Amino acid sequence: MRSFNNLMLSLVLLYTSSWDNFLITAAFFGIILGANSFLYREKIRDKIQEMGGETISISAKFGFRSRYSPHYYYIIYKDKKGRTISAECNLYLFGDVDIYNGKVIEDITQKKSDEAIHKKD
Numbered sequence: 502m503r504s505f506n507n508l509m510l511s512l513v514l515l516y517t518s519s520w521d522n523f524l525i526t527a528a529f530f531g532i533i534l535g536a537n538s539f540l541y542r543e544k545i546r547d548k549i550q551e552m553g554g555e556t557i558s559i560s561a562k563f564g565f566r567s568r569y570s571p572h573y574y575y576i577i578y579k580d581k582k583g584r585t586i587s588a589e590c591n592l593y594l595f596g597d598v599d600i601y602n603g604k605v606i607e608d609i610t611q612k613k614s615d616e617a618i619h620k621k622d
Contacts, residue, residue: 541572545590548598553581562589576600584608 538561546556555578562573571591579585588603 541574541592544592545574545576545598548590548600549576549578554586555579557585571596571599577606 542559545559549556556576557579558575558577560575562575571593573589573591575587576590577585577587584605585607586603587606588600590598590600592598
């Protein structure tokens with residue numbers, strides 16, 4: 502990874518001798534960063550589908566991070582029981598998605614059982 506970063510830095514220094522080349526290089530890096538964000542979100546969606554859930558929302562958690570630290574995201578999803586869960590997840594470029602700190606926001610099964618109890622009364 503370090504050699505890739507050194508290669509990119511040398512390409513930037515080589516091609517930034519004029520403003521046109523600088524703008525082209527900046528656009529190139531912007532496209533690469535946008536593609537990475539899209540791929541990270543797809544990895545999270547795939548992990549949630551693998552667990553039998555459905556993705557509702559994915560938002561990035563901003564803050565300082567080094568290039569070796571994971572990317573952090575806030576996610577909201579429905580699990581296979583129908584509960585809406587808010588959680589945090591982190592992932593590395595070539596690693597797996599880790600979902601943690603899940604909190605149930607809405608439990609549809611609990612609502613249905615409460616409605617059934619109230620109908621009996």
